[in-house]
Amino acid sequence: xxxxxxxxxxxxxxxxxxxxxxxxxxxxxxxxxxxxxxxxxxxxxxxxxxxxxxxxxxxxxxxxxxxxxxxxxxxxxxxxxxxxxxxxxxxxxxxxxxxxxxxxxxxxxxxxxxxxxxxxxxxxxxxxxxxxxxxxxxxxxxxxxxxxxxx
Ligand SMILES: [Zn+2]
Numbered sequence: 001x002x003x004x005x006x007x008x009x010x011x012x013x014x015x016x017x018x019x020x021x022x023x024x025x026x027x028x029x030x031x032x033x034x035x036x037x038x039x040x041x042x043x044x045x046x047x048x049x050x051x052x053x054x055x056x057x058x059x060x061x062x063x064x065x066x067x068x069x070x071x072x073x074x075x076x077x078x079x080x081x082x083x084x085x086x087x088x089x090x091x092x093x094x095x096x097x098x099x100x101x102x103x104x105x106x107x108x109x110x111x112x113x114x115x116x117x118x119x120x121x122x123x124x125x126x127x128x129x130x131x132x133x134x135x136x137x138x139x140x141x142x143x144x145x146x147x148x149x150x151x
Contacts, residue, residue: 001038002058002132003088006030007065008139010087014080015073015146026083030090031120039132040124047098054129061136062088072147090117 010026039054066081073080093114100106110118 001033001036001135002054002061003091004058004061004065005038005132005135005139006033006087006091007062007084008136008143009033010083011065011069011073011080012139012142012146014083015076015143015150018076018079020079020082022079022083023086026086027089030087031117033135034090034117035120035123036135037123037125037128037131038121038135039126039128040121041126047102050126050129054132072150074150076150093117 006029009029010022013026013029014022041048041051066084069080069084070077097108097114100108
């Protein structure tokens, strides 16, 4: 899933529980969401036009979400930011691998965690952005209601 969807889901988990033990669960939530059908290239290309469009929008939405969280979650802001970071963290490996591949033409061998991370993403589809948008909409509604209850 997109970084925005991983992050807003973790933000909601943090705002529901309001405790630091949510951090490992936020990390695990990454793999649960990745196991659902979502956006991804299935044409074998690393980067195509749709990939650039979706991840540019994702980056803008993620920056906006961080700003919104900092402004509206009051004294829970550090917990929410930590949960969002934990939930998005596993995908740093893909940025690292793609950077190596594009710049140095080197593809590092996948370790057991990276192989697991690849295997669970059976549902990557080029039209999966529609699912991402639906998920984001539901999470945004939940986020707004949770923020309103902070008081
Ligand atoms: Zn992932």
